[in-house]
Structure formats: C-alpha cells, structure tokens
Amino acid sequence: MANILRLASLSVFFFFIIYSPLFSNALSDCNGPCRDLNDCSGQLICIDGKCNDDPDVGTHICRGSSPSPPTGNCQPSGSLQCQGQIYPTYKWSPPVTSSTKAKLTNNDFSQGGAGGGPSECDEQYHSNSERIVALSTGWYNGGSRCEKMIRIKASNGKNVTAKVVDECDSMRGCDEEHAYQPPCKNNIVDASDAVWSALELNKDVGIVDVTWSMA
Numbered sequence: 001m002a003n004i005l006r007l008a009s010l011s012v013f014f015f016f017i018i019y020s021p022l023f024s025n026a027l028s029d030c031n032g033p034c035r036d037l038n039d040c041s042g043q044l045i046c047i048d049g050k051c052n053d054d055p056d057v058g059t060h061i062c063r064g065s066s067p068s069p070p071t072g073n074c075q076p077s078g079s080l081q082c083q084g085q086i087y088p089t090y091k092w093s094p095p096v097t098s099s100t101k102a103k104l105t106n107n108d109f110s111q112g113g114a115g116g117g118p119s120e121c122d123e124q125y126h127s128n129s130e131r132i133v134a135l136s137t138g139w140y141n142g143g144s145r146c147e148k149m150i151r152i153k154a155s156n157g158k159n160v161t162a163k164v165v166d167e168c169d170s171m172r173g174c175d176e177e178h179a180y181q182p183p184c185k186n187n188i189v190d191a192s193d194a195v196w197s198a199l200e201l202n203k204d205v206g207i208v209d210v211t212w213s214m215a
C-alpha cells in the first residue's frame with residue numbers, strides 16, 4: 001500500500017516537473033499554450049488550450065497563424081438554440097480544393113440591411129453591387145482569406161471572381177450582430193447580388209449548388 005502511495009505521489013511530482021514549465025513562462029502569444037485567458041497576452045483568449053483572437057473582441061492579431069483544421073473533421077462542434085430551434089455549430093469546413101463544393105446563398109452587405117453588423121474583414125459595410133462574399137467560419141479561417149479573390153462556378157457554366165470580405169459565422173448567431181439569424185452551415189458562400197447576377201442566377205431561388213477555389 002505504502003509503495004503504491006509513493007508511486008502515486010512520485011508520478012504527480014513528475015507530472016508537475018514536466019508540465020509546469022509550459023505555463024510558468026511569460027504570457028503566451030498566438031497559438032501558445034494556455035489554460036485560461038490569464039495565460040494569454042493582450043486581448044488574446046484561450047481556445048482549446050491555445051491562445052487566439054477573441055471572436056467577441058474581433059481582433060485579427062493571430063490572423064493566418066491559426067492551426068490548420070484536421071482534415072475530415074467537419075462534424076458539428078456544438079449546438080445553439082435559436083427561437084426554440086436547435087442548430088448545429090461548426091468550427092471547421094471541408095478542405096478547400098480547386099473545386100470545393102458549396103451552397104451559394106445571398107447576403108445583404110449594406111448598412112441597415114438584413115446581413116447584420118459590418119463585414120468582419122474591414123469592419124465596413126459594402127454595396128451589394130460589389131462582387132463580394134462571406135465564407136463559413138472554417139473557410140474564413142480566422143481572416144486568412146480576407147481581401148483575397150475566389151472563383152465561383154455555377155452548374156450553368158458561368159464563373160465569377162469575388163472578394164472575401166466577411167465571415168458567415170458557423171459558431172455563433174441568433175444575436176444582433178448576426179441579424180438574429182441562426183449559425184451558418186460549414187459549406188456556405190454567402191454572396192452579394194452582384195455575384196448572383198454575374199453568375200446569371202436568380203437570388204430568389206435562395207440556395208444554389210456551386211463550386212469555388214482560390215482565384
């Protein structure tokens with residue numbers, strides 16, 4: 001019995017020897033290890049054991065340095081209740097290829113429009129005559145695709161390039177910032193009127209299957 005106790009306390013001791021240096025240093029920067037937000041520098045918060053931008057603060061300090069998603073892990077990561085309905089939330093989207101399958105939806109990027117707050121990339125509202133899109137959270141990838149062009153192809157043979165300006169939030173929704181809409185699915189290209197008309201699609205259809213790639 002005494003031996004077992006000694007063994008147990010030894011392993012606890014070694015656990016601290018091994019793991020404490022991880023946390024005893026100064027505050028962690030982007031992707032650095034953390035247990036809670038006190039371990040992260042500045043406005044960063046602790047997400048899944050790593051310091052990252054706080055979506056509620058909307059900073060892009062860690063833009064482009066977020067870890068790449070484990071491929072194939074596009075399962076719902078949680079759920080959100082919205083006006084009595086339960087919606088899945090998604091942290092990741094399917095991998096981006098030269099022909100990424102997506103659902104095209106229509107978004108209003110203008111101030112006072114049905115799209116909610118200003119665009120995530122530049123904190124600005126946009127005219128719906130610009131060829132612009134919002135991408136699901138996984139594809140938005142913490143802002144790494146902001147201001148980049150993507151090419152969208154419709155099954156009618158038409159294609160168009162459009163600029164990424166916003167996130168179609170797959171993790172949050174049902175609040176003022178998201179115009180009280182439920183969270184997005186993880187495979188959404190939410191496009192302006194200009195994108196729909198360039199593809200010669202009728203936005204009143206609501207949702208159309210398309211493919212996209214980085215332009």
Ligand SMILES: *[C@@H]1O[C@H](CO)[C@@H](O)[C@H](O)[C@H]1NC(C)=O
Pocket residue numbers: 153158159160
């Ligand atoms: C996009 O459409 C143009 C015609 O508008 C065509 O010439 C071009 O080959 C298409 N590009 C792709 C990648 O499908």
